[in-house]
Amino acid sequence: xxxxxxxxxxxxxxxxxxxxxxxxxxxxxxxxxxxxxxxxxxxxxxxxxxxxxxxxxxxxxxxxxxxxxxxxxxxxxxxxxxxxxxxxxxxxxxxxxxxxxxxxxxxxxxxxxxxxxxxxxxxxxxxxxxxxxxxxxxxxxxxxxxxxxxxxxxxxxxxxxxxxxxxxxxxxxxxxxxxxxxxxxxxxxxxxxxx
Amino acid sequence: xxxxxxxxxxxxxxxxxxxxxxxxxxxxxxxxxxxxxxxxxxxxxxxxxxxxxxxxxxxxxxxxxxxxxxxxxxxxxxxxxxxxxxxxxxxxxxxxxxxxxxxxxxxxxxxxxxxxxxxxxxxxxxxxxxxxxxxxxxxxxxxxxxxxxxxxxxxxxxxxxxxxxxxxxxxxxxxxxxxxxxxxxxxxxxxxxxx
Numbered sequence: 001x002x003x004x005x006x007x008x009x010x011x012x013x014x015x016x017x018x019x020x021x022x023x024x025x026x027x028x029x030x031x032x033x034x035x036x037x038x039x040x041x042x043x044x045x046x047x048x049x050x051x052x053x054x055x056x057x058x059x060x061x062x063x064x065x066x067x068x069x070x071x072x073x074x075x076x077x078x079x080x081x082x083x084x085x086x087x088x089x090x091x092x093x094x095x096x097x098x099x100x101x102x103x104x105x106x107x108x109x110x111x112x113x114x115x116x117x118x119x120x121x122x123x124x125x126x127x128x129x130x131x132x133x134x135x136x137x138x139x140x141x142x143x144x145x146x147x148x149x150x151x152x153x154x155x156x157x158x159x160x161x162x163x164x165x166x167x168x169x170x171x172x173x174x175x176x177x178x179x180x181x182x183x184x185x186x187x188x189x190x191x192x193x194x195x
Numbered sequence: 196x197x198x199x200x201x202x203x204x205x206x207x208x209x210x211x212x213x214x215x216x217x218x219x220x221x222x223x224x225x226x227x228x229x230x231x232x233x234x235x236x237x238x239x240x241x242x243x244x245x246x247x248x249x250x251x252x253x254x255x256x257x258x259x260x261x262x263x264x265x266x267x268x269x270x271x272x273x274x275x276x277x278x279x280x281x282x283x284x285x286x287x288x289x290x291x292x293x294x295x296x297x298x299x300x301x302x303x304x305x306x307x308x309x310x311x312x313x314x315x316x317x318x319x320x321x322x323x324x325x326x327x328x329x330x331x332x333x334x335x336x337x338x339x340x341x342x343x344x345x346x347x348x349x350x351x352x353x354x355x356x357x358x359x360x361x362x363x364x365x366x367x368x369x370x371x372x373x374x375x376x377x378x379x380x381x382x383x384x385x386x387x388x389x390x
Contacts, residue, residue, distance in 0.1 A: 168363060175315075
């Protein structure tokens with residue numbers, strides 16, 4: 001395989017995580033997403049739920065993060081601490097074995113490697129609404145709001161830690177509309193291109 | 196073919212125009228780029244060189260456009276006149292026959308059609324510099340400046356007429372790094388996906 005590592009960035013509801021899992025299966029390589037979170041949780045001592053909630057947020061995007069999280073004895077914010085652990089872990093994983101890594105600015109963290117295929121998955125609001133309602137059910141918030149809120153956090157986190165625009169085509173080798181090509185279609189395409 | 200129309204937006208120097216031409220040849224369909232400009236020139240009465248120069252610029256991006264171009268008897272700026280002609284022509288072409296259309300905000304103009312595959316082609320600055328120096332030679336301006344100037348005009352034009360961000364993955368079904376996949380590789384991929 002010419003690309004050892006595949007990073008997948010994705011809009012909420014676009015099916016990017018599922019596509020990543022399929023690609024890993026097709027190529028017979030490791031897949032890091034929830035697994036990644038668990039590892040980070042273990043290493044930082046934060047709870048898994050906490051990291052899941054804040055691992056893709058940036059300082060200041062949530063009042064809670066300022067008022068309660070605070071800083072450690074070295075003046076490093078909790079968010080920055082999670083970022084540093086995530087970064088170290090992603091660099092180590094990429095060194096260790098071929099894998100698919102979903103989210104967590106992995107495209108940026110691994111930008112100096114030449115063996116990465118960086119992918120961004122998106123879809124129309126209509127398709128994403130359909131998907132999240134089917135997968136996660138209805139909630140008090142309208143699906144459009146849930147999509148916008150989640151992606152806003154990802155965008156702000158990405159900008160804060162990378163100084164780049166989340167979803168700008170130039171950051172990725174390949175961007176795909178999963179509503180157009182389908183989940184399976186995207187997975188096939190990515191797996192073929194990684195070979 | 197499930198997609199009759201392929202629109203190609205491209206960074207200057209990314210080889211997007213060449214890729215578009217190859218795709219049209221592979222699929223045996225029409226290709227509109229310089230040809231498009233000529234048609235617009237004929238219909239508006241502007242010279243071909245003039246349209247080539249201003250057809251992808253927005254009002255106000257160039258002092259010249261304000262001071263000299265002026266407005267017609269109905270108060271419509273020359274730039275807007277070119278835009279309206281381009282828009283009408285692109286809508287007509289898409290109606291008339293399967294084709295590849297390069298640039299000119301065609302992805303936006305044809306956004307209500309379901310038979311379009313919208314593609315964005317980009318590449319690293321290094322690859323683009325290599326390409327423009329090889330194709331167009333050295334000039335007084337550094338290649339990096341020529342790239343930045345040209346893309347800035349495209350970005351401003353796109354934003355002005357579409358209210359969207361040029362190069363944002365969400366605007367296209369497919370975005371490709373031609374430096375990664377190669378010119379021929381991109382053309383093969385697009386032609387396969389359009390089928």
